[in-house]
Amino acid sequence: MTTSRDPIYAGYRYPPEIICYAVWLYFRYPLSLRMVEELLAARGIEVSYETVRQWGLKFGEVFARRIRQRAPQRGDKWHLDEVVITIAGHKHWLWRAVDQQGFVLDVLVQSRRNTKAARRLLRKLLKKQGRAPRVMITDKLRSYGAAKRTIMPGVEHRQHKGLNNRAENSHQPTRRRERIMKGFKSPRHVQRFLSTHDQIAHVFSRPPLASAATVRSARTQAFTHWAEVTGVAMAA
Known part of the structure; x- marks a missing residue:
């Protein structure tokens, strides 16, 4: 659920939950835009693949920037x-x-x-x-x-x-x-896509050789981080 609406969603008729879910699907998994369109349609959400593309361009860049800003100092x-x-x-x-x-x-x-x-x-x-x-x-x-x-x-x-x-x-x-x-x-397409993709993918990266409990804990932390970045909790 969205508590206080982030101003980046102003002017969009679709709820932030749907926008964030579509962006998450596109950058988290190796899916084409049309595949994301079908996955949304399966949940009763009618959105064109071109709309998903536009969401990815705008919101993906914003989310990636926020992930970088919240990241700790990286390795030497x-x-x-x-x-x-x-x-x-x-x-x-x-x-x-x-x-x-x-x-x-x-x-x-x-x-x-x-x-x-x-x-x-x-x-x-x-x-x-x-x-x-x-x-x-x-x-x-x-x-x-x-x-x-x-x-x-x-x-x-x-x-x-x-x-x-x-x-x-x-x-x-x-x-x-x-x-x-x-x-x-x-x-330019490669640069923009990967600059967003690599940041979001790292948030949801799976710990190597980890127990099931560790994987579940890491996944919960990833969704918490994602909610902080997007201002929207992942819908159940």
């Missing part, structure tokens, strides 16, 4: 990695940084995989995190080392493919969404 060990993605038939590179707990610090879509692109990622990370890491871990791409020497020369840099599994694994949800969405439409 950065894992950086880049993967190739195809956008409208052209090859681009998705650069991603995560900390030692697997929290996605930032993503950046670029058309190049070189030192200039690596420097741009490091500058963006430093600006957003407000501090340099204690350790930076990457694969053996030489661009990372060249960029680090320019941007933060005092940071320890470990280059070993086996040490960077955390960053490499963080790309898997993106690959699943890429298949469901039948490819991304533009670099």
Whole structure:
């Protein structure tokens, strides 16, 4: 139930509970917009997939920003990695940084995989995190080392493919969404979607190798956090 209506919902004829539920479905699970439309229709809620898309653009960005603002200070060990993605038939590179707990610090879509692109990622990370890491871990791409020497020369840099599994694994949800969405439409589309998706996905991430009681407790905490971010409790 909504206690005091958040002003971000002003002017929308659908209740905040429905808006938040649709946004949660779209970003939490590998669903297309039309799949979300059908799931809502199964509950008697007639909403077009285009409306869901617009909700995702506006409210997803707001919720992701609030999640970042409420997040504690992140880890001092950065894992950086880049993967190739195809956008409208052209090859681009998705650069991603995560900390030692697997929290996605930032993503950046670029058309190049070189030192200039690596420097741009490091500058963006430093600006957003407000501090340099204690350790930076990457694969053996030489661009990372060249960029680090320019941007933060005092940071320890470990280059070993086996040490960077955390960053490499963080790309898997993106690959699943890429298949469901039948490819991304533009670099801006990828950047906006993942900047929201990665934040919401982390809230509901499942603890690894945890007992059933731990999983249930983590899920309850996640829904509590989600209610604080959206101003709406998840309907039973």
